Amino acid sequence: MVILVHGMGKALKGGTLQEWTQPLLQSLNDIALDYRDRDETDPEFRTLPPLIIDSADAVRESPNTFIRVLRANPRYKDDYASILITEASWGKDFLPATAGATYGWAWPSAVKVIFRAARLVSWNMVPQVAAKHVSEHMPWLRWILAVLVTILASPLIAVGLIVLGVLIVLTPIPAVGRLTGSFISLFADFLGDPETWQRKPLQAAAMRERVSHALLKWSGDPEKKVKATPVTVLAHSQGAAISAQVLLQGGVHAQNFICVGNGLPLLGYARWGDFILRKHHKHDESIFGAIGLRKVTPNPEQDPIRDWKNHASNLRWVNLWAKFDFVPAGPVGGTAGQDNEEAFKNMSTGTLGSDYGPEEHAIYNSSALIKDHIVYSKNRIEVIDPVAQLIFRDCAIPPEKITGDLWLPPLATGNPIIDTRMRVHQRMVKCLGLGRVLAFTAGALLSWQLLSNPAVTETLFRLPLVNMPQMQWFRQNDELTWLTVTALLGVIILQILNRWLWVLLHGRVERRRTSDGKPVEAVGQECLVLNLAAVFLLSVAVPAAVVTMSAAPVLVGLPLIWILGYVGLFAVLVVISLAGRPVKPLPARVPPPPASKVNK
Structure with missing residues (x-):
């Protein structure tokens, strides 16, 4: 069951x-x-x-x-x-929570989540092989990571909650309500459940x-x-x-x-x-026994x-x-x-x-x-x-x-096939972060080079979508244009690397049987190697080739040095992604019985 x-x-x-x-x-x-x-x-x-x-x-x-x-x-x-x-x-x-009640619960909860997420990231970003050494000799490193995450996350979440609060206040206005009603309902549906759990017993x-x-x-x-x-x-x-x-x-x-x-x-x-426990034997003559419940000692500490x-x-x-x-x-x-x-x-x-x-x-x-x-x-x-x-x-x-x-x-x-699948899976998942960073770095390089070419920008600005009056900011602001094209190219590269290719290769690692039940040969590290090769080709080699082979490269003077630096960035990110061993699991640790019971 x-x-x-x-x-x-x-x-x-x-x-x-x-x-x-x-x-x-x-x-x-x-x-x-x-x-x-x-x-x-x-x-x-x-x-x-x-x-x-x-x-x-x-x-x-x-x-x-x-x-x-x-x-x-x-x-x-x-x-x-x-x-x-x-x-x-x-x-x-249960009755669903309102958007206002959920919003009031979200502020104090956001503070708790930010600090806990910062600590979580600070522990995860240090490879296990160095974790004990870092804990004993460089505790400040974890604090730096935690502070950086807090500094980056706090303004984003605070601004998001402030904007959300303004939208909730403006929702009764008919025109605004029609535009924001679905978003507010989604917010209440998603976070209203934990608000109800904590505030409505x-x-x-x-x-x-x-x-x-x-x-x-x-x-x-x-x-x-x-x-x-x-x-x-x-x-x-x-x-x-x-x-x-x-x-x-x-x-x-x-x-x-x-x-x-x-x-x-x-x-x-x-x-x-936590004041009553259901029981199976209904020998109690009180109201608790009539409904199959019995009194227990309250647990004020709430110790699971x-x-x-x-x-x-x-x-x-x-x-x-x-x-x-x-x-x-x-x-x-x-x-x-x-x-x-x-x-x-x-x-x-x-x-x-x-x-x-x-x-x-x-x-x-x-x-x-x-x-x-x-x-x-x-x-x-x-x-x-x-x-x-x-x-x-x-x-x-x-x-x-x-x-x-x-x-x-x-x-x-210690089954070799199971252990190999586990190791390859963990390393491929860690390489997803590598793909995200390099995809948008490649997008930035490609957009910089492409937008510096007058023929490309002229063709781009002739597109019907870009030629709309609402898109004048895109045509007239070089920084916003570059950021927009960077984001677009980064998303396309990311879709190819982390969705299509990664899912295809990781699916080979997951599969144990064919559709007709025949066993699949154990997949070793080749899927990981192919994944890294695809990341290098699409996010490092292609942007480097486009920039260096262009008639008017944006990075001039020392092309070999910046290419080596870009390849070095890839190598460093690969080492960070693959360094260390996975966090070790812990077996169940059950507390001993109270001393009074042991003495008896």
Whole structure:
């Protein structure tokens, strides 16, 4: 049983199910084929289909997909394991927040996000091989990086919020409202959910109830001797914060809890939600017992790690977060609404400290501050494949055959094929930043050279779009013209490098099977080399050739020196992108029981 919980923002009914289920089924299919093809004892077993979709319904109250996946061993129970995948969609269980309320919440939250994002970037920009040395001997380097990010980000966010506030004030004016209404609604839809979670406890309780209700269906009934169904909860963003409070305090149970882009370190617990826990045995005669609840001691510190130890000790908790997730997610701390800086330091320096928390895994999504938070479901190598392997292990592998060979580090087996895919994926993602920088640098050089040619500018200014009266600023202002053409060329180069070519090459790294089920040969470093070669050719070689071979080059005098300098910039960016090792994962660190219990 798999329950998917969406994050903040407007959620289409069945959308979360479709977003995650398709890639999960592809991975389950490939994993089942891996086990099937290794079995040489039963020829008939090798002819069975690896995965069967029995039903897929996205329009019910609880959209779900029912599948059967071929087990790893033909002599264990029957040939197929049944898996139900559903979603707990809480997005329509409460009154939506207004734009004004969301705006009031955004200012203090923006300050918190800026400082946490600055710290996140400062840690990520130092290669791990030097992280321990930097932490001990050059702590000021991290402070400089954090201050630079804060200085750059603060004015942009502040100006954006001020402009947004002016638009909200002017929205009642009919003419302005028609132009800005859609944008204001989008803002309220996206950030209104966390505002409601933190400031409206009653509506936050409705969010929790949706997740709790989805879990209670499968919790079993000891009185009727109905066994609980093993459940894996996969939750994103704010959905992870909601699910965490339900699982750690709500008295409902699951086998695995996987957070992606976890909102708990930023949003924390909702208020008024930690005084009661649901229970399965209704022996209490009070009003709490009548509705299946019991009194518990309040937890004023809101410590999710202690709640995990006290109320959900059998829950496997895995926290996956992208290194540049703008939320930012990060390691889970001992106080809800705060991250775990000690865990982050330990992951960066490769040491194991005295902090407590779930399994922590820093992953590579897109190396972009905003995009990183919304593409977890597209990260097959570090998210989809490990989650599918965990689901497959729990339902389709005989218990005596389980050896801990999950793809989630630190339980990886050291399989060379898996390790190679992981390394190539991580390096290719880091090279996306290289492509962004060089694409716009190349755009600046090309636009400078092209606009210095009278024939080019004359042809450009004859275009109907440029010749419109509204475009006089473009025709008369050299700086704006250059910036506009630079941005246009940069976007075109970026589209070719980071979208078309990168997706094509990275797809080769992701693929494990062909459409007819045949295994794909392991891809080594050649995809990374081809990606770097394409970046060099399109963003370094082509601009250099255009400038130097032009009849009137804009860079005259020492062409060889500036070309060598440009190639040197490329080399430095490649080293920065590839230097160091990935941040090491941390195993689960569960706090010991209280001293009173130990003494007993």
